[in-house]
Amino acid sequence: MKKKRIGGLALSLVLAAGTLLGGCGQGQKAGEKKDNFTVAMVTDVGGIDDKSFNQSAWEGLQKFGEENGMKKGKDGYDYLQSQSDADYSTNLNKLARSNFDLIYGIGFLMTDAITKIAEQKPKQKFAIVDSVVDKPNVASITFKEHEGSFLVGVVAGLTTKTNKIGFVGGMEIPLIEKFESGFRAGVKAVNPKATVEVQYAGAFDQADKGKAIASSMYASGIDVIYHAAGATGNGVFSEAKDLKTKDPNRELWVIGVDKDQAPEGEVKVGDKTYNVTLTSMVKRVDVAVYDVAKKTKEGQFPGGKVLEYGLPENGVGIAPTQDNIKPDILKVVDEWKQKIINGEVKVPTTRDEYKQFEANLK
Amino acid sequence: MSSNRVTNFLVPVFAVLLGMIAGSIVMLVSGYDPIAGYSALVYGAFGDSYYIGETIRQATPYILAGLAVAFAFRTGLFNIGVEGQLIVGWLAAVWVGVSFDLPKIIHLPLAILAAAAAGALWAFIPGFLKARFKVHEVIITIMMNYIALHVSNAVIRSVLSDKGFKSAKVHASASLQSEFLQSITDYSTLHYGIIVALIGAVVMWFLLEKTTKGYELRAVGFNQHASQYAGMNVPRNIILAMVISGAFAGVAGAMEGLGTFGNISVKAGFTGVGFDGIAVALLGSNNAFGIILSAFLFGALKVGALEMPSSADVPTELVDIVIALIIFFVASSYLIRLLLSRFQKEGK
Numbered sequence: 001m002k003k004k005r006i007g008g009l010a011l012s013l014v015l016a017a018g019t020l021l022g023g024c025g026q027g028q029k030a031g032e033k034k035d036n037f038t039v040a041m042v043t044d045v046g047g048i049d050d051k052s053f054n055q056s057a058w059e060g061l062q063k064f065g066e067e068n069g070m071k072k073g074k075d076g077y078d079y080l081q082s083q084s085d086a087d088y089s090t091n092l093n094k095l096a097r098s099n100f101d102l103i104y105g106i107g108f109l110m111t112d113a114i115t116k117i118a119e120q121k122p123k124q125k126f127a128i129v130d131s132v133v134d135k136p137n138v139a140s141i142t143f144k145e146h147e148g149s150f151l152v153g154v155v156a157g158l159t160t161k162t163n164k165i166g167f168v169g170g171m172e173i174p175l176i177e178k179f180e181s182g183f184r185a186g187v188k189a190v191n192p193k194a195t196v197e198v199q200y201a202g203a204f205d206q207a208d209k210g211k212a213i214a215s216s217m218y219a220s221g222i223d224v225i226y227h228a229a230g231a232t233g234n235g236v237f238s239e240a241k242d243l244k245t246k247d248p249n250r251e252l253w254v255i256g257v258d259k260d261q262a263p264e265g266e267v268k269v270g271d272k273t274y275n276v277t278l279t280s281m282v283k284r285v286d287v288a289v290y291d292v293a294k295k296t297k298e299g300q301f302p303g304g305k306v307l308e309y310g311l312p313e314n315g316v317g318i319a320p321t322q323d324n325i326k327p328d329i330l331k332v333v334d335e336w337k338q339k340i341i342n343g344e345v346k347v348p349t350t351r352d353e354y355k356q357f358e359a360n361l362k
Numbered sequence: 363m364s365s366n367r368v369t370n371f372l373v374p375v376f377a378v379l380l381g382m383i384a385g386s387i388v389m390l391v392s393g394y395d396p397i398a399g400y401s402a403l404v405y406g407a408f409g410d411s412y413y414i415g416e417t418i419r420q421a422t423p424y425i426l427a428g429l430a431v432a433f434a435f436r437t438g439l440f441n442i443g444v445e446g447q448l449i450v451g452w453l454a455a456v457w458v459g460v461s462f463d464l465p466k467i468i469h470l471p472l473a474i475l476a477a478a479a480a481g482a483l484w485a486f487i488p489g490f491l492k493a494r495f496k497v498h499e500v501i502i503t504i505m506m507n508y509i510a511l512h513v514s515n516a517v518i519r520s521v522l523s524d525k526g527f528k529s530a531k532v533h534a535s536a537s538l539q540s541e542f543l544q545s546i547t548d549y550s551t552l553h554y555g556i557i558v559a560l561i562g563a564v565v566m567w568f569l570l571e572k573t574t575k576g577y578e579l580r581a582v583g584f585n586q587h588a589s590q591y592a593g594m595n596v597p598r599n600i601i602l603a604m605v606i607s608g609a610f611a612g613v614a615g616a617m618e619g620l621g622t623f624g625n626i627s628v629k630a631g632f633t634g635v636g637f638d639g640i641a642v643a644l645l646g647s648n649n650a651f652g653i654i655l656s657a658f659l660f661g662a663l664k665v666g667a668l669e670m671p672s673s674a675d676v677p678t679e680l681v682d683i684v685i686a687l688i689i690f691f692v693a694s695s696y697l698i699r700l701l702l703s704r705f706q707k708e709g710k
Binding site for chain 2: 078094171205
């Protein structure tokens, strides 16, 4: 009896789905030929509106698409958003099956997925941002985040009044360690008395955790926080703005990351508008994404190569919005920037290198 | 009896249909084409061999998570901790997978058993607290989820890797991945885990329906006091039920660790599989066979939804809403059924 019932249930489920959906045919023709260049990207769980890393990549792709008269969609430029790490492979596969000429995996977390699919589809061109995949059909895009972080570290070290500075990281992975180490080195280089408190939220997409950490940091007397935490960092901004609303005279700052985050820091108290964004460490993912797409379109796909975007290439640096930084601080920043470009200063990329750096300062 | 049969058969179907209708209203109101949306969903789940492979792969942990929730349910317990038990199972499976070199015939079962044992241990704690001190299992299992998440992250960082964010890949002798299955599904991530999941369903059915112990467990679920009066050891049965439930959840984690991913990486949040398992179990009426069907439905929704933004231009957020609506109606089907059965009892 029971089995019959369940069998009937299964059958009716299938039938119901069939009648409802069967009629609508599918227009996807895999393997269809096309002449125009197409490009797409897969975001990590942050999504294209994370006001940070993924958004920057998508802006680069949009710029490339608009300049070349492409349309958003399967015949032009497109993106797929991942809801969990199980989606990376599926999304990359989906794009490869739609015959995009170049497919970006945005983010360190996609390393395994790109490695695997690059083996499976050796003719498909891929690019990965923030990681190195040693395959002839993958272009690896990396940034010298430690150099940019060093410069904002200099700004933080010279701006702080309490000599207490905070760093909020997303996940504790080697990539974010580069931000942390460069930043701490920058602070120490100009202000040996200042201490940097480091905390990791454990996620790139949880603004509530960012807010909680920022709240305890500001309460402990920290007056400048640098976040390298993607969308989690939005919580740092909202906490700083809340505190600024309560007490507009209190001096507290956030240093943004990846994009120029000045718009995130704007807060209106009464008639006056304040901005809690001191500056931002921009990582021009958009420049790199645009650059690689352009090269690929011109037939110069940098497959198998590791492209490093640093200070000289304008791949990293201080955001153009610098209204809150005092002019004499900017001068110091420029001096350090030249020293890094000339190779006089080697910015640490790991905690061990940072310890070395700190020991050499003394 | 016959009206009961009709109800059982119609309610889930209507629930899914209602969910889809509500979803299409949302899509229409927001200015998107529901027909294009749903055809993208179906194409993305069953459109060709690749998508079918992905759907089966996604259904695999759902089956086991559903079994875990259902097993506890049938014995009167609400195991919200499937998510945490799944994570520790995943961790244990990968741990065994990377640290031993054994012939496949020993290594693979050992890794799966380790996952089951880890899940069982994680569920033993709330089971014991419930049996001994009457602490409600819902609270303990929820808290155990967080402990599982952060403990496993710490273990991955300090033991399974050198301060990295992921473990090494499990050895081939412990892997469920199959080049054969991948090649017939055009390089999907399909793996042999589906066989394990189906065996799990048979085991659950056999345990509950065909053994004396299963009868005892169900009896405790129906009425603790009556069972005690009949001479059954209620606390021991509660612990046993949680342990078996946790073992199923642990094996679900092994499917991810030995099959889909082949390793474990630091997690920013929950996988969601354990929580979806609650809905899978409800839709499947806590019945082993029903769970297989509902796990496939959930797998198809999850995998098919990824196609909606790219070929039907439905934004990801809206896709989430549509899927949630379907799940909502599916979950409320349980309520509908509950109400109907009350109604019928009173009528008699």
